[in-house]
Amino acid sequence: xNPILRMDGVSVTYRGSVRPRxxxxxxxxxxxxxxxxxxxxxxxxxxTSLALAVxxxxxxxxxxxxxxxxxxxxxxxxxxxxxxxxxxASASVVFQGAMHALNPVRTIADQIAEPIRLHSSERLSAxxxxxxxxxxxxxxxxxxxxxxxxxxxxxxxxRQRVMIAMALACEPRLIIADEPTTALDVVVQSQVLSLLRRxxxxxxxxxxxxxxxxxxxxxxxxxxxxxxxGRLVEEGPAHRLASAPEHxxxxxxxxAFPTIGDTASRYQGAGEPVGAxxxxxxxxxxxxGVSVEFTDRHRNRVPAVRxxxxxxxxxEILALVGQSGSGKTTLARTLLGxxxxxxGVVHYDGRPIPTSGRRLRDFRGNVQLVxxxxxGALNPRHTVYEAVAEGLRVHGGAADExxxxxxxxxxxxxxPAEEFAGRFxxxxxxxxRQRVVIAGALVLCPRVLVADEPVASLDATVRGEIxxxxxxxxxxxxxxxxxxxxxxxxxxxxxxxxxVMRAGAIVETGPVERVLxxxxxxxxxxxxxxxxxxxxxxx
Amino acid sequence: MSAPPNPTGVTGRRVAAxxxxxxxxxxxxxxxxxxxxxxxVVGLALLAPVLTRSEGLDVTRVxxxxxxxxxATNWLGTDESGRSVLLLxxxxxxxxxxxxxxxxxxxxxxGTVVGLLAAHFGGWVATLLLRVTDFFLVLxxxxxxxxxxxxLSRGVFTIVLAIGVTSWPQTARLVRAQxxxxxxxxxxxxxxxxxxxxxxxxxxxxxxxxxxxVFATTTLTVASAIIAESTLSFLGLGDPSMISxxxxxxxxxxxxxxxxxxxxxxLPPGLGIAIxxxxxxxxGRALETVLNPRLRGTRR
Numbered sequence: 001x002n003p004i005l006r007m008d009g010v011s012v013t014y015r016g017s018v019r020p021r022x023x024x025x026x027x028x029x030x031x032x033x034x035x036x037x038x039x040x041x042x043x044x045x046x047x048t049s050l051a052l053a054v055x056x057x058x059x060x061x062x063x064x065x066x067x068x069x070x071x072x073x074x075x076x077x078x079x080x081x082x083x084x085x086x087x088x089a090s091a092s093v094v095f096q097g098a099m100h101a102l103n104p105v106r107t108i109a110d111q112i113a114e115p116i117r118l119h120s121s122e123r124l125s126a127x128x129x130x131x132x133x134x135x136x137x138x139x140x141x142x143x144x145x146x147x148x149x150x151x152x153x154x155x156x157x158x159r160q161r162v163m164i165a166m167a168l169a170c171e172p173r174l175i176i177a178d179e180p181t182t183a184l185d186v187v188v189q190s191q192v193l194s195l196l197r198r199x200x201x202x203x204x205x206x207x208x209x210x211x212x213x214x215x216x217x218x219x220x221x222x223x224x225x226x227x228x229x230g231r232l233v234e235e236g237p238a239h240r241l242a243s244a245p246e247h248x249x250x251x252x253x254x255x256a257f258p259t260i261g262d263t264a265s266r267y268q269g270a271g272e273p274v275g276a277x278x279x280x281x282x283x284x285x286x287x288x289g290v291s292v293e294f295t296d297r298h299r300n301r302v303p304a305v306r307x308x309x310x311x312x313x314x315x316e317i318l319a320l321v322g323q324s325g326s327g328k329t330t331l332a333r334t335l336l337g338x339x340x341x342x343x344g345v346v347h348y349d350g351r352p353i354p355t356s357g358r359r360l361r362d363f364r365g366n367v368q369l370v371x372x373x374x375x376g377a378l379n380p381r382h383t384v385y386e387a388v389a390e391g392l393r394v395h396g397g398a399a400d401e402x403x404x405x406x407x408x409x410x411x412x413x414x415x416p417a418e419e420f421a422g423r424f425x426x427x428x429x430x431x432x433r434q435r436v437v438i439a440g441a442l443v444l445c446p447r448v449l450v451a452d453e454p455v456a457s458l459d460a461t462v463r464g465e466i467x468x469x470x471x472x473x474x475x476x477x478x479x480x481x482x483x484x485x486x487x488x489x490x491x492x493x494x495x496x497x498x499x500v501m502r503a504g505a506i507v508e509t510g511p512v513e514r515v516l517x518x519x520x521x522x523x524x525x526x527x528x529x530x531x532x533x534x535x536x537x538x539x
Numbered sequence: 540m541s542a543p544p545n546p547t548g549v550t551g552r553r554v555a556a557x558x559x560x561x562x563x564x565x566x567x568x569x570x571x572x573x574x575x576x577x578x579x580v581v582g583l584a585l586l587a588p589v590l591t592r593s594e595g596l597d598v599t600r601v602x603x604x605x606x607x608x609x610x611a612t613n614w615l616g617t618d619e620s621g622r623s624v625l626l627l628x629x630x631x632x633x634x635x636x637x638x639x640x641x642x643x644x645x646x647x648x649x650g651t652v653v654g655l656l657a658a659h660f661g662g663w664v665a666t667l668l669l670r671v672t673d674f675f676l677v678l679x680x681x682x683x684x685x686x687x688x689x690x691l692s693r694g695v696f697t698i699v700l701a702i703g704v705t706s707w708p709q710t711a712r713l714v715r716a717q718x719x720x721x722x723x724x725x726x727x728x729x730x731x732x733x734x735x736x737x738x739x740x741x742x743x744x745x746x747x748x749x750x751x752x753v754f755a756t757t758t759l760t761v762a763s764a765i766i767a768e769s770t771l772s773f774l775g776l777g778d779p780s781m782i783s784x785x786x787x788x789x790x791x792x793x794x795x796x797x798x799x800x801x802x803x804x805x806l807p808p809g810l811g812i813a814i815x816x817x818x819x820x821x822x823g824r825a826l827e828t829v830l831n832p833r834l835r836g837t838r839r
Contacts, residue, residue: 364734
């Protein structure tokens with residue numbers, strides 16, 4: 001049988017303004033019809049460039065060397081018309097970030113029908129194309145009555161399904177999925193993955209899936225390939241790569257995604273409070289019967305947080321887990337005093353948190369925020385030094401400002417501090433930016449850090465470093481953390497206690513070992529079941 | 540801000556920031572050109588009483604023939620009273636620049652403050668400010684300007700005020716829209732969590748992000764203010780004893796210079812307006828590069 005996709009010595013070079021940059025170096029891949037291959041690697045390793053080269057979707061500044069045979073045809077030699085036919089009819093793409101890949105002003109039915117219309121030789125009647133759209137929607141498990149919905153009326157998971165329906169529209173023989181589940185939470189992610197897996201198996205479509213998350217790939221692909229700095233460093237059956245990686249980078253990627261229940265995945269020091277049991281164990285930041293409601297555009301009151309009791313004690317890392325939309329972030333904002341609860345009280349150190357003036361500012365110095373997206377959390381106009389010093393200046397400035405900024409940068413493991421101080425955020429990597437945000441919080445010597453999805457937008461290996469940093473801060477400086485995440489693996493990595501949140505209410509709280517291994521609430525069980533996992537070293 | 544305890548550190552940082560800003564500005568050739576032209580025009584306008592004699596503007600004392608084309612004695616020809624057009628343009632620049640700049644500055648300040656406050660505070664503050672903005676927006680600007688200049692005493696200040704208070708609503712709307720988008724950025728929330736008050740948020744984060752837009756609109760406001768000034772002069776509401784580019788165009792129209800084909804009477808004030816406006820735009824764009832580090836990226 002002829003392979004559906006064959007790449008021989010493929011290199012992609014971007015002609016940059018300064019010097020050419022090689023994104024992909026000498027890659028060889030073969031994909032048989034119906035086979036599934038997962039392409040893993042960190043951001044910037046060239047995995048997307050390699051995948052988009054298949055359909056010649058790269059920008060003009062990219063030079064592609066080597067041969068790419070798609071269904072036996074050399075895509076370099078295809079005419080413009082031939083290439084158009086190949087796009088979508090023999091291979092289609094599920095893009096990353098369905099919100100941006102869908103047109104916000106057209107209904108989903110229109111958008112799914114678009115490739116069908118473009119690729120059919122004769123004019124299709126409205127009825128025929130509508131029937132086809134309905135069939136596709138049903139296949140991706142979206143009710144047909146939703147066909148006239150606009151993208152913003154759908155949830156993230158539904159939008160991703162629409163993308164998949166579009167990819168299936170012309171019955172392609174190969175689907176390229178670029179980070180199809182990155183922006184989705186665990187439960188939705190597992191639904192989308194199982195849908196993709198099922199469709200591919202039913203129709204015998206070959207799947208090339210790209211992700212930075214090895215466990216997601218392992219959950220849906222039979223073979224895995226790992227890319228590192230433009231090169232394919234390892235390829236093989238998924239279970240072999242996950243259990244016995246040969247290249248050290250594969251090992252790093254695999255290690256970054258924890259297996260819940262496996263003690264090897266617990267970071268050193270997690271779950272071992274160091275302070276004396278008495279004084280430090282009393283609640284530092286606590287919510288009592290806190291409820292928050294939003295008013296939507298129809299003036300209906302929508303509860304976001306209901307009657308929540310939660311304590312963050314001194315010297316602990318508490319993970320607040322739940323799906324997106326469960327009210328985690330709203331609760332965090334309330335704990336930070338950025339939003340007032342409609343009912344209930346938030347206490348800090350035994351007193352209700354002040355609402356204004358000097359005392360509020362003092363409170364803010366003690367409880368600090370680390371945001372999800374470090375790129376947005378730093379003012380692009382401020383240097384690293386200014387970003388870190390900002391907290392000090394807000395609190396009236398300090399005579400030893402430079403020294404304290406230096407110390408905070410070092411504490412956030414940005415060494416040597418002098419080298420980073422003068423840079424702008426756009427000159428740093430994602431992990432470095434997150435360290436700057438953490439340093440900006442540390443400079444005020446806070447007692448609690450509230451971290452909202454601190455590693456969700458970071459690479460696998462960087463993720464581990466930032467988590468280790470949070471742990472080290474607790475150990476060395478006694479900084480407690482409230483980590484908000486949809487990632488149960490993260491909780492297993494570093495947290496002492498877990499609180500599980502669902503639809504605004506906390507359904508279960510307890511030590512990590514108890515909640516994640518022997519959950520009491522069925523929702524926790526459901527969340528745990530949705531976590532993609534490969535049986536690393538366990539099997 | 541409360542008084543910084545280490546003023547040397549703060550000033551040192553400001554000086555360094557200014558030097559860095561100038562370095563970036565210098566790299567922009569269009570900006571340098573605009574700045575040079577503006578400096579030249581402003582310098583010449585300021586030095587007009589020193590370099591030329593104002594007697595040439597006095598109709599009773601001129602000896603030239605009316606509406607003569609350019610010649611060796613009058614390089615840019617003469618107007619309907621025999622005055623040198625070169626001299627008129629030179630002195631007219633003073634008035635036009637003064638009115639244009641101060642009216643644009645007034646409108647920029649009012650617009651920015653109203654826009655920032657409306658977007659930042661929201662609620663009833665925004666409702667109040669926006670209703671006032673809407674009021675000024677739907678008010679026929681020319682009618683208000685005429686009303687103002689009849690009620691107040693005639694003079695430059697009245698014209699500046701009339702143009703200033705009628706042209707700020709667009710700036711306010713733009714600044715409000717930009718502020719609203721900036722305020723949704725996570726770094727604003729971070730600054731708030733750090734303990735920053737309203738003044739810190741507006742001064743350190745929102746205003747610097749909004750300023751490039753303000754500068755861009757201000758360059759356009761200068762242009763429209765110069766034109767508005769000429770309109771008011773045209774309607775006889777300006778200070779009749781002062782010469783401006785607008786009033787030159789007006790008298791050119793009045794005295795039939797257009798039908799007489801006296802191009803030398805129309806072109807100098809017209810080109811003057813075009814060059815000044817262009818220079819402001821070039822400077823505004825160069826300033827934008829200084830204020831927004833991300834626009835520099837490609838050059839490094």
